[in-house]
Amino acid sequence: MVADTRDEFLSLFSVYEWLMVAVTAVVFGAVFFALVRYRRRDDEWPRGRDEHKLAESVYAILLALIAAGLVALTFRTESRVDSLSAAPKLRIDVTAFQWQWLFQYAGSDVSVIGGPSSEPVLVVPAHQVIQFSARSDDVIHSLWVPDERFKRDVFPYRTTRFDLVFDRLGTHPGHCAEFCGLRHADMNFRVRVVPLDEFRRWLEGRA
Amino acid sequence: MSVALERPARRESGGLVASVLSTDHKRVGLSIMVVAFWWFLLDGVFALLMRTELARPGLQLMTRDTYNQLFTEHGSGMIYLFVTPLALGLGVYFVPLMVGAAGIAWPRAALAAFWLLIAGGLTMDSGWFTAHGAAKFGWTAFYPLSDANRSPGLGMDLWIVGVSLATLAELVLAACILATILRHRAPGMTMLRLPVFAWSQVATTLMVLMSFPALIVAMALLWWDRHLGGVFDTPGGPAAYQHLFWFYGHPVVYVMFFPFVGIAAEVIAVFSRRRFFGYTAMVLSFLAFAGLSMSVWAHHMFATGQVTNQYFSLTSTALIVPAGVEYFDMIATMVGGAILLRTPMLFAVGFLLQFLIGGLTGIIVASPPLDYHVHDTQFVVAHLHYVLFAGSIFAFFAGVYYWWPKIFGFFLRERLGKLHFALMVVGTNLTFFPLHVLGYEGMARRVADYSPHSGWTDLNELSTLGSYLLAGSVLVFLANVLVSTRRRQPAPADPWQGHTLEWATTSPPPPGNFDSLPEIRSYAPLYDARVRT
Numbered sequence: 055m056v057a058d059t060r061d062e063f064l065s066l067f068s069v070y071e072w073l074m075v076a077v078t079a080v081v082f083g084a085v086f087f088a089l090v091r092y093r094r095r096d097d098e099w100p101r102g103r104d105e106h107k108l109a110e111s112v113y114a115i116l117l118a119l120i121a122a123g124l125v126a127l128t129f130r131t132e133s134r135v136d137s138l139s140a141a142p143k144l145r146i147d148v149t150a151f152q153w154q155w156l157f158q159y160a161g162s163d164v165s166v167i168g169g170p171s172s173e174p175v176l177v178v179p180a181h182q183v184i185q186f187s188a189r190s191d192d193v194i195h196s197l198w199v200p201d202e203r204f205k206r207d208v209f210p211y212r213t214t215r216f217d218l219v220f221d222r223l224g225t226h227p228g229h230c231a232e233f234c235g236l237r238h239a240d241m242n243f244r245v246r247v248v249p250l251d252e253f254r255r256w257l258e259g260r261a
Numbered sequence: 262m263s264v265a266l267e268r269p270a271r272r273e274s275g276g277l278v279a280s281v282l283s284t285d286h287k288r289v290g291l292s293i294m295v296v297a298f299w300w301f302l303l304d305g306v307f308a309l310l311m312r313t314e315l316a317r318p319g320l321q322l323m324t325r326d327t328y329n330q331l332f333t334e335h336g337s338g339m340i341y342l343f344v345t346p347l348a349l350g351l352g353v354y355f356v357p358l359m360v361g362a363a364g365i366a367w368p369r370a371a372l373a374a375f376w377l378l379i380a381g382g383l384t385m386d387s388g389w390f391t392a393h394g395a396a397k398f399g400w401t402a403f404y405p406l407s408d409a410n411r412s413p414g415l416g417m418d419l420w421i422v423g424v425s426l427a428t429l430a431e432l433v434l435a436a437c438i439l440a441t442i443l444r445h446r447a448p449g450m451t452m453l454r455l456p457v458f459a460w461s462q463v464a465t466t467l468m469v470l471m472s473f474p475a476l477i478v479a480m481a482l483l484w485w486d487r488h489l490g491g492v493f494d495t496p497g498g499p500a501a502y503q504h505l506f507w508f509y510g511h512p513v514v515y516v517m518f519f520p521f522v523g524i525a526a527e528v529i530a531v532f533s534r535r536r537f538f539g540y541t542a543m544v545l546s547f548l549a550f551a552g553l554s555m556s557v558w559a560h561h562m563f564a565t566g567q568v569t570n571q572y573f574s575l576t577s578t579a580l581i582v583p584a585g586v587e588y589f590d591m592i593a594t595m596v597g598g599a600i601l602l603r604t605p606m607l608f609a610v611g612f613l614l615q616f617l618i619g620g621l622t623g624i625i626v627a628s629p630p631l632d633y634h635v636h637d638t639q640f641v642v643a644h645l646h647y648v649l650f651a652g653s654i655f656a657f658f659a660g661v662y663y664w665w666p667k668i669f670g671f672f673l674r675e676r677l678g679k680l681h682f683a684l685m686v687v688g689t690n691l692t693f694f695p696l697h698v699l700g701y702e703g704m705a706r707r708v709a710d711y712s713p714h715s716g717w718t719d720l721n722e723l724s725t726l727g728s729y730l731l732a733g734s735v736l737v738f739l740a741n742v743l744v745s746t747r748r749r750q751p752a753p754a755d756p757w758q759g760h761t762l763e764w765a766t767t768s769p770p771p772p773g774n775f776d777s778l779p780e781i782r783s784y785a786p787l788y789d790a791r792v793r794t
Contacts, residue, residue: 085595110586124578206633231636
């Protein structure tokens with residue numbers, strides 16, 4: 055079952071975000087507490103224990119449990135994000151090459167390619183499972199749609215498959231994320247998400 | 262204890278020739294660190310040029326081609342020629358002193374490695390003067406971008422040879438340091454009485470010895486592919502190159518981290534006037550860290566879709582345990598101590614707090630579904646600079662202010678040191694924190710340009726401003742060195758009331774290191790002598 059990768063990302067990210075804030079607060083708090091409370095006031099040589107095996111062991115087990123929890127959440131999200139649908143609504147073949155994108159709609163002869171001064175605009179239907187089959191003609195590229203919180207590397211000599219669902223109508227920027235040579239920074243595209251019937255009309259109009 | 266004070270302020274005897282041919286581990290170690298620091302300055306200038314270009318959308322200062330060379334040489338120089346040699350140079354200088362040895366094992370090999378390192382660095386940098394320019398495929402040289410067709414030119418081959426030579430040098434240095442720890446410890450200095458810094462070097466050198474050969478193999482195969490063909494140009498080839506590269510490329514991250522944790526631990530213990538808390542747990546965490554570091558490499562490859570993401574996510578997230586234990590021990594050393602906030606301690610605390618940011622974003626990139634978004638973006642640039650710059654380099658400067666009086670026999674100025682620290686904290690966070698946001702919002706890494714409609718100009722300007730402050734803080738440090746050297750404030754043998762054996766000899770230590778050694782009953786023998794427990 056594939057959902058919008060943005061939603062998957064955000065629900066997992068919020069857990070990590072809270073953990074980061076909590077840990078930062080605890081560590082900064084502890085360090086500043088120590089700096090103020092235990093500032094050297096006279097020529098003292100404090101006595102204290104050099105270790106506390108029980109506290110350290112309990113703490114290490116606690117850390118392991120946190121790690122296990124994060125890994126479990128990560129696995130659950132990843133199995134959804136990485137899953138491939140047996141019956142996607144639409145298949146799109148992606149060809150990446152220095153320094154452009156070619157998108158071909160499987161089952162029709164419609165394709166979209168960018169030019170020297172124009173970014174290719176990939177038109178896709180909303181709320182549908184779309185399977186991408188990506189291949190590079192030269193070096194490694196990476197297809198990245200920041201609004202979808204997703205990227206996947208595109209390799210030469212082999213095909214990479216992934217599913218995406220776009221729930222938000224409108225135009226989203228896309229970039230090549232893997233450094234691919236001279237004009238890497240210019241290798242951009244756009245994704246225009248439209249309702250299904252509008253997509254059908256668009257596809258027929260292009261055929 | 263006051264021997265150094267009675268001795269006349271000593272110029273480096275014997276001049277330049279003697280100093281570059283000496284097999285004294287202190288000369289070799291110092292030479293490595295000084296040369297590495299030159300590469301820090303050079304590659305820092307490269308970074309300033311890049312940040313200046315990125316302050317505004319469009320290209321104002323340089324071509325795309327120049328930008329690509331700059332980020333490649335910046336990353337390569339900082340990793341292969343600055344932080345890694347620095348991590349090992351510190352070991353060459355201080356490990357023999359800390360274990361109570363008269364010298365390093367295989368001193369001539371260590372000296373040869375120093376020269377090999379220089380040869381490697383010059384070979385790499387000479388690419389700038391070739392027809393196609395310096396290497397421009399990133400410090401990782403991913404295939405097939407790095408093949409003969411996509412990256413033609415002598416500069417690329419010089420990079421491959423340079424990286425191999427530097428890596429070979431680092432292997433030799435690691436062997437010398439580890440052999441010193443295993444074979445040349447003073448009587449009474451058992452393995453479980455090694456100072457924390459020496460243990461950090463054990464873990465570091467083990468990782469170097471086990472993982473660096475993979476990089477030399479990768480470089481040899483890449484060279485073969487470029488000139489004779491037929492190595493990586495298969496369906497699995499590009500990923501195979503990445504596996505070889507990251508099998509080196511992740512352990513090296515901890516090579517560039519452990520010795521600096523070791524410094525922070527020593528500094529925190531000394532300036533808190535406490536024995537380092539949780540020594541056994543710290544040693545175990547170093548070893549667990551080093552062990553795990555050999556099995557996390559493909560977390561750099563989550564987005565390839567060609568590795569078992571779950572496995573590498575599991576091992577990478579498990580690093581929370583040893584990393585958390587190290588934080589616990591360092592903070593627990595401060596709690597209940599008597600803390601003196603001199604410059605070394607300031608930098609150590611700066612390390613502790615700032616590295617935390619890099620460590621926490623590290624947990625994010627260890628989760629594949631999160632990494633899918635932030636991988637290869639400015640977010641990762643922010644993450645790695647919080648680890649390496651806000652972390653390791655801050656701890657390095659803690660070590661510089663801490664050990665300077667030991668190495669040279671005089672102090673660095675305290676007020677300039679505090680100014681250096683303050684400027685560096687502001688500069689570091691101003692430079693690198695905005696990159697988290699930029700990457701999250703969609704700015705890829707390794708780009709010379711971005712759209713004026715992206716809304717990223719303000720944060721980029723802020724980051725560039727921060728980088729100038731950073732440059733200013735480094736200038737303050739250099740001024741401090743100059744002022745302190747011109748008008749010396751002589752240092753006694755043990756100015757900080759240290760815990761470890763390097764403080765039991767004169768400042769600077771004599772050629773044979775020690776006239777006599779105190780009794781060694783723990784990992785803090787000088788502390789024991791001072792505080793009878």
